[in-house]
Amino acid sequence: MSDRQSQQSQGEMTIVLDNDQGIESQLEERLGLECPHCGVYAHMSPQSVPDAAALLRDKPKHVGLVYQCDACHAPVFLRFTVREYSDNRVELLRNFVELERPKERFAFSYLPKHTEVLFREALTCYSNNSFNAFASMCRRAARSSFNALGEGGKLRAFEEVLTAQDIAGIDDETFTPIKAVLFGTGTEEDLPLLNRAQAGILLEVLKDLFYQCFVRHGKLTRAIKVRQFFVDEENSSLQSA
Numbered sequence: 001m002s003d004r005q006s007q008q009s010q011g012e013m014t015i016v017l018d019n020d021q022g023i024e025s026q027l028e029e030r031l032g033l034e035c036p037h038c039g040v041y042a043h044m045s046p047q048s049v050p051d052a053a054a055l056l057r058d059k060p061k062h063v064g065l066v067y068q069c070d071a072c073h074a075p076v077f078l079r080f081t082v083r084e085y086s087d088n089r090v091e092l093l094r095n096f097v098e099l100e101r102p103k104e105r106f107a108f109s110y111l112p113k114h115t116e117v118l119f120r121e122a123l124t125c126y127s128n129n130s131f132n133a134f135a136s137m138c139r140r141a142a143r144s145s146f147n148a149l150g151e152g153g154k155l156r157a158f159e160e161v162l163t164a165q166d167i168a169g170i171d172d173e174t175f176t177p178i179k180a181v182l183f184g185t186g187t188e189e190d191l192p193l194l195n196r197a198q199a200g201i202l203l204e205v206l207k208d209l210f211y212q213c214f215v216r217h218g219k220l221t222r223a224i225k226v227r228q229f230f231v232d233e234e235n236s237s238l239q240s241a
């Protein structure tokens with residue numbers, strides 16, 4: 001089972017589907033969840049609930065429910081584990097698996113094309129809890145970005161990452177595997193195995209690196225160009241007056 005499960009209280013509180021009454025009141029209680037569609041932490045209301053009679057007949061181990069996001073009204077698919085079948089009741093464990101995870105966002109349009117493709121796939125791996133696939137794709141995306149930065153690009157990136165470590169106050173022991181992923185020169189075998197916490201740090205550090213190297217540059221030059229445009233407009237209208 002996925003380790004991405006709800007952090008909500010487990011065990012005691014159950015969801016009950018009742019053969020006589022349809023949905024018992026406990027299910028009416030709404031869930032709070034980060035919506036995979038709009039990204040808002042919102043309440044989710046039950047939208048589509050399986051037929052209790054069919055469940056009691058087939059007794060599947062897992063049951064799918066569809067909730068509706070209160071913020072954007074999109075359907076959100078959740079899978080629950082059945083705790084117990086009794087005479088005319090189905091009890092579900094309160095913790096669930098989200099079948100769609102929220103996507104990580106980034107200003108991709110500022111990245112070099114090759115880097116963008118790799119980084120998008122890295123973030124997809126991360127959203128799917130595939131943290132070592134994520135690490136491999138981070139290395140490829142990082143190498144692609146060093147090439148795009150040109151001569152001295154890797155050294156510059158290394159300095160940016162050390163600055164990020166310093167700003168965020170990350171200790172060396174925690175940071176060593178992050179650096180090994182991004183700057184290791186060997187083959188894939190020298191990639192350290194990352195857990196969720198380390199992958200989360202790697203994600204933020206690489207986003208920051210790309211921001212410093214590409215997004216910041218792109219936004220700043222674009223903003224200055226726009227300012228320049230209005231200055232030129234003003235000058236030409238003054239001249240023609």
Ligand SMILES: [Zn+2]
Nearest residue numbers: 035038069072
């Ligand atoms: Zn939503």
